[in-house]
Amino acid sequence: MSQIQQARKINAWGKGIEPEYGPRAPAAVAERSSAVGIRIEGLDKSFGSVPVLRKLDLEVPPGQFLAIVGKSGCGKSTLLRLLTGLD
16 A cells, blocks of 8 residues: 555544545446547637637547636636636
């Protein structure tokens, strides 16, 4: 058992926490094929005359995670709102 797994069995006060979870078995092929990916090509969004997103291309294969990072005002929330259909 690795040191990381051993350390996670107790919290900072020495009390026991959640039982240890072993590695997961790979997902069945049928489950993977039903997963949804994201593909965006040439997305443009502007607020009035101010362009926010210009010719954005994005592809996220099924089952992958994506982190969207950037400075304030760069369009992260706008992109997420467009993906969820709120804008």
